[in-house]
Amino acid sequence: MTSEKDGTLHSRILADLEGKILSGTWPPGHRLPFEVDLAVHYGCSRMTANKVLTQLARAGLIERRKKSGSFVAQPVAQAAVLEIHDIEAEVRSLNLSYAFDLKQQKARKASAADRQRLDLSAGATVLDLTCLHRAGTRPFCLEQRLINLDTVAEAASADFSKTAPGAWLISRVPWNAAEHRIQAFSASAEISAALEIPRNAACLVIERRTWGASGPVTFVRFTYPGDRHALVARFQPGESPAG
Amino acid sequence: MTSEKDGTLHSRILADLEGKILSGTWPPGHRLPFEVDLAVHYGCSRMTANKVLTQLARAGLIERRKKSGSFVAQPVAQAAVLEIHDIEAEVRSLNLSYAFDLKQQKARKASAADRQRLDLSAGATVLDLTCLHRAGTRPFCLEQRLINLDTVAEAASADFSKTAPGAWLISRVPWNAAEHRIQAFSASAEISAALEIPRNAACLVIERRTWGASGPVTFVRFTYPGDRHALVARFQPGESPAG
């Protein structure tokens, strides 16, 4: 019964079922009781039982099939939530002072490479930015960014020497879709100079493409000294990553 | 009005509200109509309106406060779902043939380093595995793994020359928690020999610690040639990553 008296009714039922699944009492493939039976067993209405099963299904712990019932799912893909923080917040959480230098800011016609990176049509103009984020006095991360001036025209006249482009953009284009790409590269001459690391040192590179409601917004590449930086992602079954 | 006629009632309402938020019609901080008003406006019951708002809140698009109402949230952390696939599936999705070589398999007392990696107490025994995953004939990824024999005793007598350890484990310890760590490293002598890449070439390294219901299960380090491999993560606001 795992009777826990805390929380709401359906969260208690949820915890009970989760325990049975995660502990292996109900192995993958096992059929759960029907909604009606759960409702009787826990003394609740069918809607409440349904809510619990729906939540378990959303979390990927069970699979529901009409006419057959609900079954404990086979664990498949290892999915994990990767939190890509704001760099300033990231630095400050290390108890280091944060600073950034704007190293370059230039508006220009989009080159072929730009258009591919930003998913643009010909003739578009972009703002090309480079800035260095510092933790304490050490270089922390090099940011190379393109901003689509067709979508975010105000960027052309913005002052990025005080406000980092990332923070500025989030206030202009609050909600957007993004695609991240994580790779390892050897430091080029430019990178090694900027980050003050040896030539060819391994670097962790995160590229992000961002789209807003009105089209492509920005492409940005963050380059971190590889041995000093790690991305961490956790996975906890049953907890919806969004929760 | 974004009126879409497909799907259920609450999914249509959801799409409508999502559109207003994502397009900026309702900017961050804007107060949404109350549940009762939404119910009236869409001609549904309050429960249905509640379901929609609850879902928006779970997705992080709105924030709900008692007595005050529901508000469009400030976009904060860039969270993305990182899918860490099974290596065999990953290779096959590239239309390449998959193979792996078991290069080492040795049971031993856990060293101090092992105990730290696997979160073990003294005196534990581990199985130390090394295997190379191939795509076509080229090395694709080197897997270095420790398995906690106190938790998964059957591993000691398992045959890993046919079944890759990852696939074997998932059938034994179906549901587990995991922590991933992603870094860039220069190839050591061992790595460069195994992956057939130059010494000090940049490598993408993914480390995973896994816990089951009965304790630490395994620690694994995947090393990929950095310039040939990328992790991709997507983020779509409004969609729950678990969905």
Add this chain to the structure above:
DNA sequence: CAGTGGTCTAGACCACAAG
């Protein structure tokens, strides 16, 4: 065809926090 999940309702009570 029958039983399951999917959805929706109209109404209810409660806890909580803002005014």
Add this chain to the structure above:
DNA sequence: TTGTGGTCTAGACCACTGA
């Protein structure tokens, strides 16, 4: 104090799908 979200119910109809 009062209005809001949070939760729960008993019952209903539908769509799908497996037997």
